[in-house]
Amino acid sequence: MSKDLERALSKLRFDDQVLGYSLMTKVGRPFVSFAFPDELFPRVQNSIQLYKKDLRLMTIDTDKGLVVLSPVDDNWILTVLYVPELQLGLAIAKTKNVLRLLEGIELPPPPEEFDESSDSNLQVLESIAVNASSVEDTPDAPSPVSESSSATTEELSPDDFSVSPSTTPIRGPDYSKALSLNSELYSEMKKIYRNFGFDVLMLVDGTNNIESIADSMFQPTDRVIDLLKWGATKSIITVPRFQEGTEDTKSGDGGSIGRYVKCPKFEGNLSKVSGDDINIIRLCDGKQTQEQIAKATGLPIPRVVQTLAKYRKLGLKMIGRTIK
Amino acid sequence: MPKIENPLLLSFYAYYVDKILSETSNIDEANQKLRDLGREIGQQIYLNTEIVEKTKDNVTTREDVSKLIEVVYKVLYNKKPTDVDMKTARGSVRISDNDCVWCQEVNLEGMRGFGYCEIFSGILESILEFKSVDAKVFQEMCRATGADICVWNVRLG
Numbered sequence: 001m002s003k004d005l006e007r008a009l010s011k012l013r014f015d016d017q018v019l020g021y022s023l024m025t026k027v028g029r030p031f032v033s034f035a036f037p038d039e040l041f042p043r044v045q046n047s048i049q050l051y052k053k054d055l056r057l058m059t060i061d062t063d064k065g066l067v068v069l070s071p072v073d074d075n076w077i078l079t080v081l082y083v084p085e086l087q088l089g090l091a092i093a094k095t096k097n098v099l100r101l102l103e104g105i106e107l108p109p110p111p112e113e114f115d116e117s118s119d120s121n122l123q124v125l126e127s128i129a130v131n132a133s134s135v136e137d138t139p140d141a142p143s144p145v146s147e148s149s150s151a152t153t154e155e156l157s158p159d160d161f162s163v164s165p166s167t168t169p170i171r172g173p174d175y176s177k178a179l180s181l182n183s184e185l186y187s188e189m190k191k192i193y194r195n196f197g198f199d200v201l202m203l204v205d206g207t208n209n210i211e212s213i214a215d216s217m218f219q220p221t222d223r224v225i226d227l228l229k230w231g232a233t234k235s236i237i238t239v240p241r242f243q244e245g246t247e248d249t250k251s252g253d254g255g256s257i258g259r260y261v262k263c264p265k266f267e268g269n270l271s272k273v274s275g276d277d278i279n280i281i282r283l284c285d286g287k288q289t290q291e292q293i294a295k296a297t298g299l300p301i302p303r304v305v306q307t308l309a310k311y312r313k314l315g316l317k318m319i320g321r322t323i324k
Numbered sequence: 325m326p327k328i329e330n331p332l333l334l335s336f337y338a339y340y341v342d343k344i345l346s347e348t349s350n351i352d353e354a355n356q357k358l359r360d361l362g363r364e365i366g367q368q369i370y371l372n373t374e375i376v377e378k379t380k381d382n383v384t385t386r387e388d389v390s391k392l393i394e395v396v397y398k399v400l401y402n403k404k405p406t407d408v409d410m411k412t413a414r415g416s417v418r419i420s421d422n423d424c425v426w427c428q429e430v431n432l433e434g435m436r437g438f439g440y441c442e443i444f445s446g447i448l449e450s451i452l453e454f455k456s457v458d459a460k461v462f463q464e465m466c467r468a469t470g471a472d473i474c475v476w477n478v479r480l481g
Contacts, residue, residue, distance in 0.1 A: 105415070211434035215470075221351065221437055257351055257435075320433070321434050
């Protein structure tokens with residue numbers, strides 16, 4: 001990431017018509033600068049303030065030269081100072097070229113505290129990006145953990161635990177340690193998962209299963225599972241260990257997401273359901289499949305389907321879910 | 325009672341989704357399989373529709389990509405996407421649709437992270453590929469799993 005960024009910025013550095021540049025935060029604090037005159041910063045900041053959210057490409061004519069401001073993304077603004085005699089169109093084109101180079105790079109948001117215009121900031125950005133990407137790529141997320149656990153052989157790896165959406169995690173011996181803000185465990189978790197870890201752990205109370213945790217957080221179930229497996233290796237939470245010889249559950253039930261079924265759910269007014277149908281409709285709670293309802297009522301499946309179809313206009317829905 | 329558009333298409337698609345979910349062991353894999361399915365039919369779509377005639381030969385800028393997306397929408401669904409956002413994120417284009425064709429009347433519980441409409445990611449990815457645009461498309465939000473709107477991210481390579 002920072003290699004690409006450096007490459008894009010070095011394009012500016014070696015351009016004869018560029019007097020200086022600065023990568024700024026959205027409030028106009030210089031993060032990485034090169035030969036950008038300090039006395040211009042207040043002016044640039046004022047202009048950024050003026051436009052705030054609506055900032056697109058902007059040019060400012062100063063006695064030092066031509067300044068072109070352009071937002072890179074929600075967090076960053078690239079500011080370039082060109083020689084005064086450069087044509088406006090050329091300056092804009094040059095800026096756009098650099099922006100194009102930046103396009104493929106996902107810049108992390110700036111850290112809350114930093115030294116303005118320090119050269120080492122590029123490395124700071126890089127380290128944030130590394131952390132951020134380890135969170136964003138969920139499948140890769142546990143990899144730093146498994147590496148460390150393979151180094152110290154007695155530690156457990158996340159794969160030792162069998163966790164499915166219907167698993168209910170319970171608090172482990174180190175649960176409170178992980179939640180106390182000054183503990184090492186907390187900072188380790190924060191490094192890998194940022195605040196996501198904390199939020200999930202708050203919902204672990206021995207009654208919520210993973211499915212409902214993920215649902216209430218609007219997060220992918222897999223991501224929650226990844227975190228909890230990691231938490232299990234650190235004794236923060238307790239989930240079942242993966243037992244040797246239970247492999248058959250994997251092939252039989254379709255593995256960790258369980259079996260996909262559709263369950264009818266009636267949300268309409270039961271008083272509108274006529275005589276015989278009530279036996280079927282009453283069982284439509286979104287938790288039982290058509291087959292189960294047929295079995296419970298002793299009716300053939302086609303009969304159940306017939307009835308369900310009749311009540312679609314009165315508030316019967318099919319809910320898809322995975323069951324274990 | 326909501327009227328379902330194109331029930332034949334939806335029934336076919338629901339059948340494929342069921343099948344894929346019964347054969348895969350995790351959500352990511354299921355998403356990928358749906359994208360693969362989309363990629364395969366993307367070729368048919370490219371051959372059988374007027375997408376070629378209606379788009380520029382050289383799709384280079386994000387504006388071109390967004391135009392292409394609108395053409396694909398017009399051809400496939402005879403409508404416009406709710407929004408095509410080119411500005412918020414550099415290097416990617418976000419498509420949102422608050423009335424997506426694929427997941428009409430589909431309600432999924434406890435399957436967050438599953439992209440019911442990932443097939444469209446595959447379709448678009450393959451069409452972009454035929455237009456020589458290197459891109460990764462994936463679904464970010466899906467109404468079937470409880471979001472208000474379906475959103476796809478087209479990450480340009």
